[in-house]
Amino acid sequence: MTLDRLLLWRHGETDYNAAGRIQGHLDSSLTETGQEQARRAAPVIAAFQPEVALSSDLNRARSTAAEFTEVSGMPVRLDKRLRETHLGEWQGLSGAEVEHGWPGAMSTWRSTPTWAPPGGESRVEVAERALEVVDELDLTYSGTALLCAHGGLITALTARLLSWPIELWPGLGGIANCHWVVLARRSSSDHRWRLMTYNGGVAG
Numbered sequence: 001m002t003l004d005r006l007l008l009w010r011h012g013e014t015d016y017n018a019a020g021r022i023q024g025h026l027d028s029s030l031t032e033t034g035q036e037q038a039r040r041a042a043p044v045i046a047a048f049q050p051e052v053a054l055s056s057d058l059n060r061a062r063s064t065a066a067e068f069t070e071v072s073g074m075p076v077r078l079d080k081r082l083r084e085t086h087l088g089e090w091q092g093l094s095g096a097e098v099e100h101g102w103p104g105a106m107s108t109w110r111s112t113p114t115w116a117p118p119g120g121e122s123r124v125e126v127a128e129r130a131l132e133v134v135d136e137l138d139l140t141y142s143g144t145a146l147l148c149a150h151g152g153l154i155t156a157l158t159a160r161l162l163s164w165p166i167e168l169w170p171g172l173g174g175i176a177n178c179h180w181v182v183l184a185r186r187s188s189s190d191h192r193w194r195l196m197t198y199n200g201g202v203a204g
Contacts, residue, residue, distance in 0.1 A: 008157065090102075
């Protein structure tokens with residue numbers, strides 16, 4: 001069996017997003033705006049009729065996924081492999097604080113997917129652990145799978161699933177809060193992934 005379609009949904013706005021601070025594995029919470037974003041997006045996500053739904057175990061993703069469950073009645077399984085990039089010593093800091101402590105490192109991190117912040121992990125490492133989840137789902141399901149996760153993980157996994165050369169990964173833009181990516185298999189005989197929607201969201 002193989003999946004037909006993959007829906008990657010980013011969590012809603014968090015207190016760290018609103019303050020411009022780096023979260024990584026820190027367990028931040030959704031703001032009121034983030035909760036409303038999740039409520040508005042959930043019916044659209046449910047309309048994809050996923051056969052299975054998984055979420056990062058971090059609170060911001062779990063709370064977003066709970067809105068999908070509220071609409072669809074479908075349980076969501078937690079998987080820590082869907083956590084955001086671990087950003088090591090940068091977690092909790094603002095971009096300005098990172099630049100002050102590690103001049104030029106933020107630019108290096110954004111342009112080099114194999115580079116990791118001190119004490120953290122690279123985007124290539126993030127993509128590989130997320131890919132394990134997709135590969136396991138491929139063995140059991142044939143329809144649509146929903147993964148509720150994080151912006152950094154979603155962009156890295158998207159590039160990995162499309163088999164892009166690593167040097168092209170930085171060409172993917174970020175995913176807005178509560179927006180999503182849709183990938184679909186080319187055909188029943190060609191299991192390569194195609195990008196159907198990138199940074200899709202609810203209007204307004």
